[in-house]
Amino acid sequence: MKVIAVRQKILKANSQAARENRARFSRERVCVVNILGSPGAGKTALLERIAGSNDLSMAVLEGDPETAMDAERMEKAGAAVIQVVTRGTCHLDANMVQLALPRLDYRNRDFLFVENVGNLLCPASFDLGETMRWVVLSTAEGADKPFKYPAAFKTAKAVVINKIDLLPYLDFSMDQVKDGLAQICPKARVFKVSCKTGEGIDPLMGWLRGFSRNPAKTNSKS
Amino acid sequence: MKVIAVRQKILKANSQAARENRARFSRERVCVVNILGSPGAGKTALLERIAGSNDLSMAVLEGDPETAMDAERMEKAGAAVIQVVTRGTCHLDANMVQLALPRLDYRNRDFLFVENVGNLLCPASFDLGETMRWVVLSTAEGADKPFKYPAAFKTAKAVVINKIDLLPYLDFSMDQVKDGLAQICPKARVFKVSCKTGEGIDPLMGWLRGFSRNPAKTNSKS
Numbered sequence: 001m002k003v004i005a006v007r008q009k010i011l012k013a014n015s016q017a018a019r020e021n022r023a024r025f026s027r028e029r030v031c032v033v034n035i036l037g038s039p040g041a042g043k044t045a046l047l048e049r050i051a052g053s054n055d056l057s058m059a060v061l062e063g064d065p066e067t068a069m070d071a072e073r074m075e076k077a078g079a080a081v082i083q084v085v086t087r088g089t090c091h092l093d094a095n096m097v098q099l100a101l102p103r104l105d106y107r108n109r110d111f112l113f114v115e116n117v118g119n120l121l122c123p124a125s126f127d128l129g130e131t132m133r134w135v136v137l138s139t140a141e142g143a144d145k146p147f148k149y150p151a152a153f154k155t156a157k158a159v160v161i162n163k164i165d166l167l168p169y170l171d172f173s174m175d176q177v178k179d180g181l182a183q184i185c186p187k188a189r190v191f192k193v194s195c196k197t198g199e200g201i202d203p204l205m206g207w208l209r210g211f212s213r214n215p216a217k218t219n220s221k222s
Numbered sequence: 223m224k225v226i227a228v229r230q231k232i233l234k235a236n237s238q239a240a241r242e243n244r245a246r247f248s249r250e251r252v253c254v255v256n257i258l259g260s261p262g263a264g265k266t267a268l269l270e271r272i273a274g275s276n277d278l279s280m281a282v283l284e285g286d287p288e289t290a291m292d293a294e295r296m297e298k299a300g301a302a303v304i305q306v307v308t309r310g311t312c313h314l315d316a317n318m319v320q321l322a323l324p325r326l327d328y329r330n331r332d333f334l335f336v337e338n339v340g341n342l343l344c345p346a347s348f349d350l351g352e353t354m355r356w357v358v359l360s361t362a363e364g365a366d367k368p369f370k371y372p373a374a375f376k377t378a379k380a381v382v383i384n385k386i387d388l389l390p391y392l393d394f395s396m397d398q399v400k401d402g403l404a405q406i407c408p409k410a411r412v413f414k415v416s417c418k419t420g421e422g423i424d425p426l427m428g429w430l431r432g433f434s435r436n437p438a439k440t441n442s443k444s
Binding site: 120163171 | 228260261262286287288289291310312339340341342343344360362363364366367369370371372373385387388391392393418
């Protein structure tokens with residue numbers, strides 16, 4: 001019982017910081033996307049693809065248990081970036097985001113992407129004050145994941161099924177994953193993409209532009 | 223500070239239960255393998271392959287945040303199995319294992335495999351009283367994972383690099399992963415396998431037989 005009580009305290013403290021973050025992001029008119037996914041689902045690769053589209057400006061907060069590898073990749077891709085190394089902690093929380101923001105040039109950009117720690121479980125419990133959540137799921141992970149990890153999918157505004165270039169080599173059932181998503185998160189937008197080949201990225205970008213602070217970009221929606 | 227103190231208390235309570243489990247497994251002469259890995263790394267597929275080898279008897283404790291899908295797969299594969307559904311909890315702990323054991327026919331079998339929750343972070347902190355730990359890493363996850371998730375790899379007696387059948391279609395650097403493993407877990411045995419095609423399973427099985435309770439099987443080590 002003690003564990004649960006403490007967990008509730010942690011989540012309560014997190015909610016307070018998340019509320020502050022949300023108020024700040026709203027005041028600053030920046031759309032914040034919290035990206036969840038397993039290790040190697042392709043979260044960074046997706047952000048590289050988005051950064052490669054030159055009509056959107058973005059900043060990235062990278063969360064990893066160790067190393068600054070992902071921040072280095074995003075820097076190369078041309079995004080403003082800060083790396084939060086959690087030293088083994090399994091998720092980002094709203095306070096970590098709050099502490100990192102003063103050192104990230106995210107204001108006046110269209111989007112702030114938060115790439116959460118690679119983990120389909122713990123990050124789902126921690127509101128960061130984001131505008132919306134995405135889950136990236138790799139086809140190589142298998143089609144049963146929405147059923148097995150419902151908490152992450154339940155709050156997703158978009159589910160990005162990545163690595164569709166591998167479909168010919170996998171026993172991945174698109175029907176099973178669609179069935180899972182229809183049951184767990186029926187309102188989520190589902191995008192099928194290959195961050196490797198670029199396939200399917202355009203529809204995602206078109207939808208994303210609708211959340212840009214700049215109405216001109218919204219109108220260029222594909 | 224409170225969080226850390228509580229975490230220490232949780233881990234201390236876990237250590238006590240893990241010690242009890244370890245003493246029990248030693249008394250019962252059963253080799254217990256705690257299998258860690260990301261969602262979709264291929265932990266269940268590996269156990270299906272091992273179960274397919276008819277000269278070893280095994281029991282499986284399946285840990286999942288939701289569903290009994292994996293236990294159903296193991297039952298089909300002919301293993302004695304119990305499913306522990308953690309209802310969202312991100313790891314198995316020694317107490318969960320203790321509570322499940324009376325309902326699992328694992329005694330007098332060569333191996334008890336514990337398939338931990340799909341998560342490369344939290345399960346690493348929880349000793350279950352196992353004989354040894356394995357990490358299953360899918361090539362589709364990328365070669366940077368040992369550097370990014372060192373806690374899981376650091377305590378692994380074996381690292382099973384799965385889905386090598388996908389290598390022609392991935393930008394996976396075997397050199398980078400070998401470099402990471404050499405730095406993080408230099409003593410771990412590394413096996414490259416495809417649970418889909420069966421490639422590489424034989425050397426792993428040969429090594430595994432060395433831990434069997436039955437000396438005849440040990441001598442048949444390939």
